[in-house]
Amino acid sequence: MANLLAASVEGLFYQGGEALPIVDTHLGKLPGVALDVPSLLTHTPDLYVLFMIRDPRAVLTSIHPKDRRQFWAQPARCLAVGQSYLSWEAHERRIDVRFEDLVTQPDEVQTYISERLALPMGRSFSTAYHYFRDTPDNILALGGPRPLDPSRVRPWEHSSTACHYLLSLFAQEPALAQLTHDLGYRE
DSSP, X not given: OEEEEEOOOBTTXXXXXXXXXXXXXXXXXXXXXXXXXXXXXHHOTTOOEEEEEOOHHHHHTOBOSSOTTSBOSOHHHHHHHHHHHHHSOOOTTEEEEEHHHHHHSHHHHHHHHHHHHTOOBOSOTTTGGGGSOOOHHHHHHHSSSOOOOGGGSSGGGGOHHHHHHHXXXXXXXXXXXXXXXXXXXXX
């Protein structure tokens, strides 16, 4: 449901005229890492956390990169991370970003992050993919570096299989439908 990102990506932000290096950073994409955010913020006074929030319907219908016939996310994990996030107090060093905003308004989101971190911007988020490494993990997970694609924001709407899966899942687990609503996703 959410990704934790507490990292400076080389070339995206600058300090003192120099690109911030990729040192003393932590990047975690696994949802379980998100459960540790309150503790990380409490015990690491210099850490800023960029917390990515995504519509649970999109998360639950993400396709498994190794088996395109299988959904990737575990409903129980999605629910646990989402409910945990909703229970946290706001924190001055936690920067919440909606995935949908990042994809549809990348440069505006970059400006927001830049202002929150008091760092001048470097490369534009909308063109940064030109500088990403074409690693085996990137190719598997994302199909490789590519431009942000706003048409991928609501993927379940383009798949009858995904729609039926969500209807069945929400009927079996009403807390997932409530989580979706509580996170501000209402349509």
